[in-house]
Amino acid sequence: xxxxxxxxxxxxAVGLITGCILGSGMWMxxxxxxxxxxxxxxxxxxxxxxxxxxxxxxxxTASQSYxxxxxxxxSIAERLLGGSQKLLVGPTYxxxxxxxxxxxxxxxxxxxxxxxxxxxxDIVKTDGEYIYLVSGNAVFIVKAYPPQDxxxxxxxxxNGTVGELFASGDKLVVFLGAPEIYATWVEKSGAASPGMAxxxxxxxxxxxxxxxxxxxxxYDLSDRASPTLDRNITIDGSxxxxxxxxxxVYVVVQKSAVVEDGNVDLPTIQTERGxxxxxxxxxxxxxHTDYGYVFATIMGFNVQDGTKxxxxxxxxxxxxxxxxxxxxxxxITSPYREGDETRMVYGTSIHxxxxxxxxISYAADGHVPGWVLNQFSMDENDGYFRIVTTGETSIxxxxxxxxxxxNSTMGVVGxxxxxxxxxxxxxxxxxxxxxxxxxxxxxxxxxxLNLADPENPAVLGKLKIPGYSDYLHPYDDTHLxxxxxxxxxxxxxxxxxxxxxxxxxxxxxxxxxxxEVAKYEIGDRGTDSPVLTNHKAFLFSLDRNLLVIPVLLxxxxxAAYPGEVVPAQAYGExxxxxxxxxxxxPEGGIVLSGRVTHLEGKDDLLKSGFYFESKYTxxxxxxxxxxxxxxxxxxxxxxSLPSLESLNSIELx
Numbered sequence: 001x002x003x004x005x006x007x008x009x010x011x012x013a014v015g016l017i018t019g020c021i022l023g024s025g026m027w028m029x030x031x032x033x034x035x036x037x038x039x040x041x042x043x044x045x046x047x048x049x050x051x052x053x054x055x056x057x058x059x060x061t062a063s064q065s066y067x068x069x070x071x072x073x074x075s076i077a078e079r080l081l082g083g084s085q086k087l088l089v090g091p092t093y094x095x096x097x098x099x100x101x102x103x104x105x106x107x108x109x110x111x112x113x114x115x116x117x118x119x120x121x122d123i124v125k126t127d128g129e130y131i132y133l134v135s136g137n138a139v140f141i142v143k144a145y146p147p148q149d150x151x152x153x154x155x156x157x158x159n160g161t162v163g164e165l166f167a168s169g170d171k172l173v174v175f176l177g178a179p180e181i182y183a184t185w186v187e188k189s190g191a192a193s194p195g196m197a198x199x200x201x202x203x204x205x206x207x208x209x210x211x212x213x214x215x216x217x218x219y220d221l222s223d224r225a226s227p228t229l230d231r232n233i234t235i236d237g238s239x240x241x242x243x244x245x246x247x248x249v250y251v252v253v254q255k256s257a258v259v260e261d262g263n264v265d266l267p268t269i270q271t272e273r274g275x276x277x278x279x280x281x282x283x284x285x286x287x288h289t290d291y292g293y294v295f296a297t298i299m300g301f302n303v304q305d306g307t308k309x310x311x312x313x314x315x316x317x318x319x320x321x322x323x324x325x326x327x328x329x330x331x332i333t334s335p336y337r338e339g340d341e342t343r344m345v346y347g348t349s350i351h352x353x354x355x356x357x358x359x360i361s362y363a364a365d366g367h368v369p370g371w372v373l374n375q376f377s378m379d380e381n382d383g384y385f386r387i388v389t390t391g392e393t394s395i396x397x398x399x400x401x402x403x404x405x406x407n408s409t410m411g412v413v414g415x416x417x418x419x420x421x422x423x424x425x426x427x428x429x430x431x432x433x434x435x436x437x438x439x440x441x442x443x444x445x446x447x448x449l450n451l452a453d454p455e456n457p458a459v460l461g462k463l464k465i466p467g468y469s470d471y472l473h474p475y476d477d478t479h480l481x482x483x484x485x486x487x488x489x490x491x492x493x494x495x496x497x498x499x500x501x502x503x504x505x506x507x508x509x510x511x512x513x514x515x516e517v518a519k520y521e522i523g524d525r526g527t528d529s530p531v532l533t534n535h536k537a538f539l540f541s542l543d544r545n546l547l548v549i550p551v552l553l554x555x556x557x558x559a560a561y562p563g564e565v566v567p568a569q570a571y572g573e574x575x576x577x578x579x580x581x582x583x584x585x586p587e588g589g590i591v592l593s594g595r596v597t598h599l600e601g602k603d604d605l606l607k608s609g610f611y612f613e614s615k616y617t618x619x620x621x622x623x624x625x626x627x628x629x630x631x632x633x634x635x636x637x638x639x640s641l642p643s644l645e646s647l648n649s650i651e652l653x
Contacts, residue, residue, distance in 0.1 A: 047315065047351070047362055053264070053280035056316075060259045063293060106145065106625035112473075112538045114375060117327050119244040121164035121175060122536045124620045124631050130224060131622075132172055134162045135615075135633040135652050139174055141224050145624045147638040147647040153224050160215065166244045170222050171230070171303045173249055175239055176215040214239040214253045218303060231306045234270040235299060243325040247304045248357055250330060254320055257293040267295045267314055278314045284362050285316035286334075286349060296320050296332060298353060298360050313360040315351065321371070324378035329363065330355050331385065333372050345392045348372050350385070352410055366410030369393040369417075370402050376472070376535070379430035383408045384454050388437060390425040393417050401425050401439050405454040416457040420445055426484065429472035436480055436508070440468035440496075446482075448511045460511040467502045470532040473540060478509035479517075479586055481540065483531050483549065486521045488568040497568040500527040501551060503582070503590055518589035522580065524572035526554030530619060539621045540584075544641070547582040547590075548621040548628070552612060579618045579630045581644060594644040596628070598635045 050056040108128040113120045123134040130153070131144040139156040143149055156174070163175035218231035237255030244250075255267050267278045278297065296315045302308040318334035325331070330353045337344050348371055352363040370389025372378065377388040385406040392399040400421040405414035420439035427438045435449040435457075446463040466489075469482030482504040487496040500523040507515045522529075530537040531549045539548040554572030561570070578597030584590050598616040615634035622629050623641060630637040638648040 047284040047286055047365055050280050050283055050285060050316075056280040056283065056285075057259060057264050059285065059316075060257055060264060060293065064259060108145075108624040109539060109541065109622045112535050112540070114324075114535070115326055117245065118325050119166060120536065121166050121173075121242050121244070122620070123164055124622065125165050125167035126622055126624065126629075127167055127169075128624055131629065131631070131636060132165055132167050133620075133631055133636075133652075134165060137162055139165065139172075140652050141172075141221070141227065142636060142650060143224075144629060144636070144638075145627065147627050150636070150638060150648045150650050152650060152652065154227060156219070156227060163239060164242070166242075166249060166303070168244065168247070168303050170220060172219040172221055172227065173244075173303060174217045174219065175242065175251075176217065177212065177239060212238045214251070216249075216251065216301075218306065231301070232272060233299075233301065233310065235297060236265075236267045236269075237295065237297060240296075240320055241323045243330070244303070245325075245327055245355070246357070247302050248300050248355075249303055250298060250300045250325070250355055250360070252320065252323060252330075252332065253297050253299070255295045255297070257295050257316055267297050269297075269299065269310065269312060271310065278312070283314045283316055286318070286351070286365065292319065293317070294319055298330065298355075300355065300358065300360055302358070308358065311358045311360050313353065313362065315362075317351065318349070321348070322373075322375055322378065324375050324380070325355075326380040328356065329353065329380060331378060331380070333378075335371060336367070345369060346371055347391075348387075348389060350387065350406070350410060352385070364408070364410040366406050366412065368402070368404045368406075368412065373425050373428065376430075377425075377428045379435075381430070381432065381451075384413075385410065386430060386435065386451060388425070388428045388435070401437060403435065403437075403449060403451075403457050405451065405457060407454070414453070414455045414457050416449070416459070419447060419459070426468045426470050427472045427482070429474065429480070431474055434508075434511075436472055438469045438472065438482065438484070440487075446506060446514055448508055448514050450511070461514055463506070463514040463516065465504075465516050466496075467499075467504075469502075469504060471535055471538065473535075473538060475505065475540075475584070475586075476542060478507060480506040480508055481547070481584070482506060483529065483538065485532075490568065497525065499525050499568070500554075501529050501532070501549075503547070503549075503584075505584060505586065505590055507586065517586060518584075520582070520590040520592065522551055523553045524556045525569070526571040526574070528552045528554075537620060539623070541623070544623075545583050545585045545588075546623070546641070547584045548579050550578070550618045550621070551580050552577045552617075574612050577612070577614070577617055579621050579628075581628065583642070593642055596630045596637055596639055596644060598630065598632045598637055 108126055111120055111122045125132045129145050131142045133140050137158050140152055141154045143151050143153050158176055161177040163177055166173035214235045216233045217229060219227040220230045221227055235253045237253035240252040240254050242251040269276050293316055296317050297312055299312040301310045321333045323332050332351050333348050336349055337346050347367055347369050349367050351365045354361045354363045368387060368389055370391030372389055379386045387404050389402050393402055400418040403416040404412050407413050423439040426440050429436045433452040435451055437447040439445055448460045450458045450460045467486040469484035471483045473481045475481050484502055485498040486500050486502040487498050489496045500521045503520045504516050505518040507517045529549050529551050537550055553576040555575050556566055556570055556572040577599055578595050580595055581593045582590055583593050598618055616632045618630045618632050620631040626641045628639045628641050634652055636650045639646055
């Protein structure tokens with residue numbers, strides 16, 4: 001883990017801009033619209049297929065030569081709003097409960113995922129007996145349970161960059177990048193860095209990419225001491241995201257789509273049986289996109305049966321921003337804009353793809369104003385798709401946080417716009433017919449929304465408290481956990497300074513009057529946790545009232561400010577890194593049970609100064625039966641629950 005301290009005097013009022021939020025402002029989205037065009041959020045749209053390679057080439061040639069960076073899109077104003085139905089109470093939302101090892105009595109924790117039955121790749125996986133983890137350019141297979149028998153069983157070493165894993169029965173799926181992708185926007189007269197040649201593609205800002213591929217290897221683990229390679233698949237493009245449903249893994253990769261030397265370099269898939277190029281007349285395309293087109297290829301394969309064929313479907317879209325996956329559908333988003341050179345409103349295109357075992361097929365697409373924060377801003381429930389965006393909703397300038405409900409053909413049937421104008425969107429969580437949103441500027445409004453009627457989403461209640469939550473997690477039907485930052489209002493302006501990491505427990509049983517019933521603040525300004533940006537670092541068990549999060553602790557030395565009040569913008573110094581283990585419940589609140597570090601006897605923190613980097617940074621935690629396992633790139637620690645007595649540790653080398 002590599003953490004850079006933010007020493008500049010910036011306030012929390014500056015938005016947290018990542019991925020396509022940044023992209024929607026930088027990628028000079030293409031479109032020709034008259035100034036009076038109103039933003040009309042979308043409807044059932046339909047992507048078309050190219051009739052031939054020549055048509056694809058002409059399309060991309062036109063988009064590259066067009067002064068706005070893309071071909072003239074169909075106006076959103078030409079699309080009609082979709083129909084409406086009644087929304088029923090949603091399915092069970094809890095996606096991260098205990099699993100049980102096959103043929104064994106102990107239970108164990110899985111990866112913290114968004115949707116039950118839809119697994120997400122991560123750097124650590126367990127099956128209740130073994131732990132599989134990424135460390136540097138290697139994957140370790142570790143005998144983990146019982147702890148006294150803990151040892152490294154085998155190690156897989158790779159030349160390329162190791163990404164994430166899936167583990168399923170006696171199969172291990174490893175994602176590799178060779179080489180890494182570098183993608184940026186640079187001025188046509190300059191270069192991304194000294195010595196890099198830049199080829200002009202279109203006027204103004206242009207996309208530049210370094211050739212990349214994604215390799216997926218499937219290993220047979222019948223003998224975990226000697227894994228054997230079952231399957232080796234390489235796809236043109238950079239890895240974007242993946243999911244595993246049952247025996248099938250679905251992967252999304254992106255590849256720049258340009259005409260170069262008179263040719264279009266189409267995506268290819270390479271296996272032991274040879275190389276297959278995606279056929280141009282099989283590619284769906286959208287002419288409602290941003291400055292640069294990419295091929296987004298969705299590939300699926302059976303993990304357990306290597307004889308079953310690989311399936312794929314490619315789309316020519318704008319850069320993929322976020323992805324949400326239900327058991328039946330995969331949704332990917334890309335940005336676009338509405339307006340002209342004097343006034344722009346940014347929107348999000350949503351592409352719905354049907355997935356079922358070896359079926360990948362286009363279903364529908366829709367469009368909404370604003371941009372999406374992350375996967376938790378989206379949800380599918382009883383045939384409806386719900387999405388939260390931030391941004392202006394019309395040329396006239398209505399702005400804020402917005403909620404849209406789309407039907408099965410991706411037509412907008414309900415909307416709630418302009419929540420918390422001028423505030424930044426920090427987190428969202430859908431739970432059946434309810435949704436919870438956190439925005440922030442000076443204080444944290446937690447909104448409770450009713451989505452039972454898809455045509456009339458409504459605010460049921462809200463809570464305003466200091467601080468904000470970057471991640472929301474259901475505790476039970478009436479309680480919610482939030483992890484974010486404490487804040488202190490600035491005296492010198494209309495903003496607030498973020499402080500230490502804050503854990504909140506909210507009671508949302510009375511929807512009109514949500515309450516923060518418990519909170520726990522860790523450290524001073526500069527304290528950080530990967531949970532703030534990656535939900536997979538969050539470990540929670542309702543049955544055990546157990547909460548574990550990794551924390552990099554920063555504390556201010558009062559001696560540095562003798563005789564004065566410590567200023568709110570002051571940073572602490574790094575003094576600890578490890579897992580914080582809590583007992584959490586509505587009755588008992590949030591109580592620290594103890595901490596587990598991998599840095600004892602090591603001087604990484606003393607040498608860290610402005611930065612902190614160590615292979616002993618605890619990044620994940622899991623449990624098997626009554627043993628807590630903390631994982632860093634250099635070690636696996638094993639501690640008893642609930643006492644946290646050390647039982648064993650395994651060095652990874």
